[in-house]
Amino acid sequence: xxxxxxxxxxxxxxxxxxxxxxxxxxxxxxxxxxxxxxxxxxxxxxxxxxxxxxxxxxxxxxxxxxxxxxxxxxxxxxxxxxxxxxxxxxxxxxxxxxxxxxxxxxxxxxxxxxxxxxxxxxxxxxxxxxxxxxxxxxxxxxxxxxxxxxxxxxxxxxxxxxxxxxxxxxxxxxxxxxxxxxxxxxxxxxxxxxxxxxxxxxxxxxxxxxxxxxxxxxxxxxxxxxxxxxxxxxxxxxxxxxxxxxxxxxxxxxxxxxxxxxxxxxxxxxxxxxxxxxxxxxxxxxxxxxxxxxxxxxxxxxxxxxxxxxxxxxxxxxxxxxxxxxxxxxxxxxxxxxxxxxxxxxxxxxxxxxxxxxxxxxxxxxxxxxxxxxxxxxxxxxxxxxxxxxxxxxxxxxxxxxxxxxxxxxxxxxxxxxxxxxxxxxxxxxxxxxxxxxxxxxxxxxxxxxxxxxxxxxxxxxxxxxxxxxxxxxxxxxxxxxxxxxxxxxxxxxxxxxxxxxxxxxxxxxxxxxxxxxxxxxxxxxxxxxxxxxxxxxxxxxxxxxxxxxxxxxxxxxxxxxxxxxxxxxxxxxxxxxxxxxxxxxxxxxxxxxxxxxxxxxxxxxxxxxxxxxxxxxxxx
Amino acid sequence: xxxxxxxxxxxxxxxxxxxxxxxxxxxxxxxxxxxxxxxxxxxxxxxxxxxxxxxxxxxxxxxxxxxxxxxxxxxxxxxxxxxxxxxxxxxxxxxxxxxxxxxxxxxxxxxxxxxxxxxxxxxxxxxxxxxxxxxxxxxxxxxxxxxxxxxxxxxxxxxxxxxxxxxxxxxxxxxxxxxxxxxxxxxxxxxxxxxxxxxxxxxxxxxxxxxxxxxxxxxxxxxxxxxxxxxxxxxxxxxxxxxxxxxxxxxxxxxxxxxxx
Numbered sequence: 001x002x003x004x005x006x007x008x009x010x011x012x013x014x015x016x017x018x019x020x021x022x023x024x025x026x027x028x029x030x031x032x033x034x035x036x037x038x039x040x041x042x043x044x045x046x047x048x049x050x051x052x053x054x055x056x057x058x059x060x061x062x063x064x065x066x067x068x069x070x071x072x073x074x075x076x077x078x079x080x081x082x083x084x085x086x087x088x089x090x091x092x093x094x095x096x097x098x099x100x101x102x103x104x105x106x107x108x109x110x111x112x113x114x115x116x117x118x119x120x121x122x123x124x125x126x127x128x129x130x131x132x133x134x135x136x137x138x139x140x141x142x143x144x145x146x147x148x149x150x151x152x153x154x155x156x157x158x159x160x161x162x163x164x165x166x167x168x169x170x171x172x173x174x175x176x177x178x179x180x181x182x183x184x185x186x187x188x189x190x191x192x193x194x195x196x197x198x199x200x201x202x203x204x205x206x207x208x209x210x211x212x213x214x215x216x217x218x219x220x221x222x223x224x225x226x227x228x229x230x231x232x233x234x235x236x237x238x239x240x241x242x243x244x245x246x247x248x249x250x251x252x253x254x255x256x257x258x259x260x261x262x263x264x265x266x267x268x269x270x271x272x273x274x275x276x277x278x279x280x281x282x283x284x285x286x287x288x289x290x291x292x293x294x295x296x297x298x299x300x301x302x303x304x305x306x307x308x309x310x311x312x313x314x315x316x317x318x319x320x321x322x323x324x325x326x327x328x329x330x331x332x333x334x335x336x337x338x339x340x341x342x343x344x345x346x347x348x349x350x351x352x353x354x355x356x357x358x359x360x361x362x363x364x365x366x367x368x369x370x371x372x373x374x375x376x377x378x379x380x381x382x383x384x385x386x387x388x389x390x391x392x393x394x395x396x397x398x399x400x401x402x403x404x405x406x407x408x409x410x411x412x413x414x415x416x417x418x419x420x421x422x423x424x425x426x427x428x429x430x431x432x433x434x435x436x437x438x439x440x441x442x443x444x445x446x447x448x449x450x451x452x453x454x455x456x457x458x459x460x461x462x463x464x465x466x467x468x469x470x471x472x473x474x475x476x477x478x479x480x481x482x483x484x485x486x487x488x489x490x491x492x493x494x495x496x497x498x499x500x501x502x503x504x505x506x507x508x509x510x511x512x513x514x515x516x517x518x519x520x521x522x523x524x525x526x527x528x529x530x531x532x533x534x535x536x537x538x539x540x541x542x543x544x545x546x547x548x549x550x551x552x553x554x555x556x557x558x559x560x561x562x563x564x565x566x567x568x569x570x571x572x573x574x575x576x577x578x579x580x581x582x583x584x585x586x587x588x589x590x591x592x593x594x595x596x597x598x599x600x601x602x603x604x605x606x607x608x609x610x611x612x613x614x615x616x617x618x619x620x621x
Numbered sequence: 622x623x624x625x626x627x628x629x630x631x632x633x634x635x636x637x638x639x640x641x642x643x644x645x646x647x648x649x650x651x652x653x654x655x656x657x658x659x660x661x662x663x664x665x666x667x668x669x670x671x672x673x674x675x676x677x678x679x680x681x682x683x684x685x686x687x688x689x690x691x692x693x694x695x696x697x698x699x700x701x702x703x704x705x706x707x708x709x710x711x712x713x714x715x716x717x718x719x720x721x722x723x724x725x726x727x728x729x730x731x732x733x734x735x736x737x738x739x740x741x742x743x744x745x746x747x748x749x750x751x752x753x754x755x756x757x758x759x760x761x762x763x764x765x766x767x768x769x770x771x772x773x774x775x776x777x778x779x780x781x782x783x784x785x786x787x788x789x790x791x792x793x794x795x796x797x798x799x800x801x802x803x804x805x806x807x808x809x810x811x812x813x814x815x816x817x818x819x820x821x822x823x824x825x826x827x828x829x830x831x832x833x834x835x836x837x838x839x840x841x842x843x844x845x846x847x848x849x850x851x852x853x854x855x856x857x858x859x860x861x862x863x864x865x866x867x868x869x870x871x872x873x874x875x876x877x878x879x880x881x882x
Contacts, residue, residue: 305771322768327664329687480749480768480775481665487712487741490773494740511736518708521681521701522667 007282009290011168014159021160030065030107031085032056035148037072037231038266039388044096045069045080051099052082055107065107068157071147071235074389075135078118083130083148090130091116121385121407138404140367141391142375143351147235152270155277158238164283166357170246171291176206179250183353185361187373192218192309192346193421193450194526195372195439201343205251205333208341213253215244216318216337216344219260219267220302220309223422224473226453228377229347231389233260233267236351237274241297243350245288246357248295251343255296259314262301271299306423306477310525311336311344313479324479325525346451348377368394372438376449382419382456383410392437399433402456413458416557417541421450423470423477424530426537427463446537448530462559463542464549468496470534474527485528488519492535500560504550509539558620561605565621568609570595572617579609579618627671627695640671640684640695649697652706652730654713654799655750656685660759666713666750670705672696681705703731711735717746720800744776744818746802753777753794753803763787766794766819779819790814790823790837807834828862830869835862 008014034040034049052067059065073081078092084106091102094116105111117126118133127133141147150157158164170179184199205213217240221229233240244256260267275297278284286294300318307313308323315337317323336342352374356364365373372394378401381387385407392401398418402408409415417427426447428435435441439449457466475489492515495508516532523529539546548554555563568579568588573595580588580596587603590596598609598618610618622633625643632647639662644651655666662685669684674694681702684695696702710727715737717723727733751768754777758764765787769778779785794816795803806815813822814837826838835841841859850856858866 327683327686329682475772478772480770480772481663483665483667483709483712483748486749486773486775487716487737490740491712491715491737494738514708518705518712522670522705522709524664524667 007280008164009282011172011289013289014164014168018159018162018165021156030063032065032067032102032107033070033083033085033148034067035071035073035079035081036069036266037076037079037147037235038227039072039076040079040081041266043080045094047096048080048082048094048099051096052103055099055103059103059108063108068151069153070150071152072144072231072389073130073148074139074144074231074391075130075133075386076388077386078388081148088129090118090127090133092118134407135386135388135390135405138396138400139391140375140393142355142367143232143239143348143377144235144389144391146239147231150236152235152237153273155238155274155281155283158236162358163238163354164242166354167242167245167283168289170249170357171289171293176250176252179246179357180206182361183250183356186356186364187361187368187371188349188352188356188364189372189439190346191348191352191376191451193424193448195449198345198349201333201345202247202250204331205253205341205343208334210341212255212340213251214337214340214342215248215251215253215256216311216314216342217244217256217258217350218309218311218314218344218346219258219264220314221261221264221347221451222306222309222477223451223453225381225455226379226422226451228379228389228452230264230267232347232351232377233264234270237267237270238278239351239354240271240347241274241278241284243353244297245283245295246353247343247345247350249293253343254294255298257298257300257318257337259300259302259308259318261304263304268299268301275299305479306473307479307525307527310527312525314344315342322479324481325527327524348452369436369438369441371440372449376437376452378420378452378454380406380454380456382454383413383458383461384408384456385410394438395436397434397436398428401437401454402433406456409456409458411458413460415456416459416461417457417463417466419447419455419457419466419470419534420453421448421533422453423473424448424527424533425450425453426533427457427466427541428537429541446533446540448533460557460559462500462555462557463538463545464496464500464555465557465559467534467538468493468500471496471531474531478527478531482522482524482528484519484522485524485531488515488523488528489531491515492532496535499546499549500555500563502549502553502560502563504546506550508550509543509546513539565600566598566603566605566607566610567619567621568596568598569617569619572615574615574617576614578612578614582608582612584608623689624692625689625695626693628698634689636690637688640673640682640687640689640693641669643689643695644671644684644697651684651697652710652726653685654726654748655752657752657756657797660752660755660797662686663751663755666748667709668706668713670702670709672699672702706730707732711737713748715739716741717748717800717802719746720748720802722799722801723748741773744802746800747777748800748802749775749777750799751777752797752799756793756797761789761791761793763789765789765821777819779821784820784822788816788819788821788823789839789843790816790821790825791840792816792837809834826860828865829860830865831862833862833864835860 032052049069056065056067080094082091082094130136146161180202188198189195284296302308305323308317310325313323313325332342375391377391390405417429419427471493478485480486516536519532548556558564587599624633630647632643634643651669653669664683664686670681671684672679673682710732714735765785792805795805804817812825815822823837826835826841
């Protein structure tokens with residue numbers, strides 16, 4: 001590893017340093033990159049890294065090998081992931097005993113370990129490199145491009161991959177107004193959920209009165225199932241810092257804050273390291289790269305409230321007050337943190353900035369649709385074959401994301417809906433799968449882009465229960481400041497509870513719709529205003545399921561307890577007696593060679609027989 | 622000075638005045654609960670919703686904190702605005718069904734009952750408008766009560782929901798409470814004042830003449846510190862109940878000789 005002893009005092013310093021690095025890199029021809037993103041780390045990849053380090057040390061006389069820990073590759077389903085250079089050989093589901101084999105065969109011997117390669121479940125073809133895998137083929141990785149390549153704990157790796165080049169360019173040859181114009185040409189819109197044009201926000205903040213201005217990076221990612229920002233902060237923290245530096249220069253700010261959830265300890269650690277390294281190199285602090293521009297960043301850790309992802313609540317929390325939103329009739333770009341003009345952007349938005357400067361706004365704008373430019377990172381989760389982080393160009397259809405990247409619905413079930421946009425988003429049904437991923441298109445469908453959560457649901461998912469899950473989440477996370485959100489969500493949940501318990505009343509759907517309209521119009525912040533989206537979108541597309549629950553007391557997906565029964569298929573039943581033995585209330589009767597029967601009077605619907613039956617003879621009807 | 626056209630009535634207000642200011646100037650009534658001119662505006666109750674003309678669409682905004690910066694057109698009595706206000710009121714009625722004050726306000730708005738059951742279990746009859754918290758902090762300077770919990774479990778409470786030592790028993794919270802939930806109770810035997818439901822108690826000043834309870838001793842002390850009044854006679858008179866003070870004045874009047882000019 002190369003340590004930096006000198007401070008960069010001009011833009012050309014960075015370029016020269018990067019050149020020096022790349023020539024040195026060529027000498028180290030062999031490298032093992034172990035993913036230490038949260039998914040892989042949970043499966044023990046840290047230990048793998050240590051083992052590779054040991055192996056590399058032991059063999060240091062024969063070969064020069066560098067073992068590196070890198071950020072999330074996105075293919076978390078297949079973790080831990082290890083990539084071996086040269087050849088970018090992509091090993092998945094690597095376990096401790098495999099380390100020695102990989103080292104002996106691939107690193108030293110130059111041969112591939114076939115059994116650790118990804119095998120296409122349909123064709124059976126083995127993929128040697130990441131780009132040969134369907135999961136990666138369709139993706140266009142701008143923001144996540146360097147995740148999986150660089151070690152997030154050293155600034156040298158980032159610089160070697162062209163990091164801080166954009167900052168050098170901006171400081172040496174662009175005026176703040178030119179920077180904003182470039183971002184405007186790129187057509188970048190906020191990736192945090194709202195989709196507000198970034199350049200317009202920057203310009204309003206630049207033009208706002210006052211000499212002290214702040215920039216904030218919102219890393220309070222809280223949507224269930226979402227981990228896009230987490231992976232960027234963990235895997236490539238310098239890209240966020242560089243984006244903030246460029247933004248601060250354009251806006252005229254000298255102080256920045258990164259608000260990151262305390263539940264992301266690795267992100268906090270890597271950001272801290274990155275900031276301190278950037279300071280040591282003179283990339284943060286006074287007179288950056290010999291210019292008159294000064295800027296520094298502080299990290300603030302969030303306490304875990306979902307609502308603190310809302311900009312005004314986040315600023316209140318930064319000030320040390322309770323994280324509650326306030327009215328935005330006066331925008332935060334005019335009066336935000338400590339009543340000073342404040343520009344807040346999401347992690348992914350900031351991480352896009354260096355790419356825009358490096359590629360040029362025009363080339364960035366070539367990607368995407370008319371009004372949504374660039375790429376978007378989604379965390380693809382739920383009932384798909386391949387879960388993980390994916391970065392796709394805007395305008396791609398939902399179908400391609402789910403079928404091609406995600407590999408379709410798991411276990412051969414049929415697709416029912418995809419939930420996008422986090423808890424405030426909506427469910428999109430199969431008939432709209434050809435819709436394009438685009439801010440306005442998703443909104444038209446009653447959902448939204450949000451920060452990029454994408455939860456796939458199959459035929460066994462009850463949509464009323466889905467609506468109930470998200471409503472409950474939001475009820476729990478409502479700060480309780482304003483009446484409609486606090487009381488309205490509790491009332492909506494009360495009605496949904498009643499419906500899934502089989503006690504729904506005629507008119508409940510209308511009651512929900514009335515409350516939804518009230519919330520949308522009168523709630524204080526975006527959390528409350530959009531809180532009814534899961535209910536509204538499921539009513540819009542799955543009204544029949546609501547009706548089945550209410551009128552027929554039946555759950556079509558057979559998920560709501562009490563709204564379906566268990567029965568034994570007498571033809572499939574092999575009379576093995578397992579269900580009988582396991583039934584806790586002795587509701588099952590039968591004899592040897594006589595198909596068993598469930599006594600519906602006694603049955604408590606616990607589902608044990610359904611789980612235990614080895615012949616799938618217990619049915620939900 | 623920007624002009625606000627509210628329900629067709631034109632009024633001119635200072636820049637950054639609120640829609641509510643304009644409405645009051647125009648003599649148009651908009652119901653409010655969490656708004657009080659003495660404390661900062663939180664806009665948390667959402668009862669003062671009005672419609673703001675945005676050109677091709679109308680936005681529901683809260684009148685109490687929407688700053689008027691240019692000429693605007695507002696509809697306070699439109700169907701949508703009234704429906705929004707009534708909807709909020711119904712939710713509040715479900716939360717505080719026993720408050721007579723709230724019922725009276727609801728009736729004035731044309732809401733006679735609520736469709737919703739009482740589903741929240743926390744603080745009884747409190748609508749969480751926050752006026753008590755604000756007055757205690759901003760005017761009295763004590764911050765003896767604050768918000769505890771979150772969402773539907775949010776409640777106004779003293780720290781750890783224990784009687785607060787910071788409470789001086791001034792009763793400002795009870796006075797400002799728009800739904801009559803906070804009450805002042807007197808305990809004659811212990812000579813104490815209690816602020817309910819916080820269970821905070823404070824010693825009371827006892828009339829030196831008749832033994833009647835006058836006010837919280839701490840309030841009396843702090844008030845005297847604030848006015849910095851030199852006259853010892855005035856200070857003494859404050860240790861009497863209003864009735865005894867009157868009697869004293871009457872007695873004094875008896876000794877005065879009136880000289881006819």
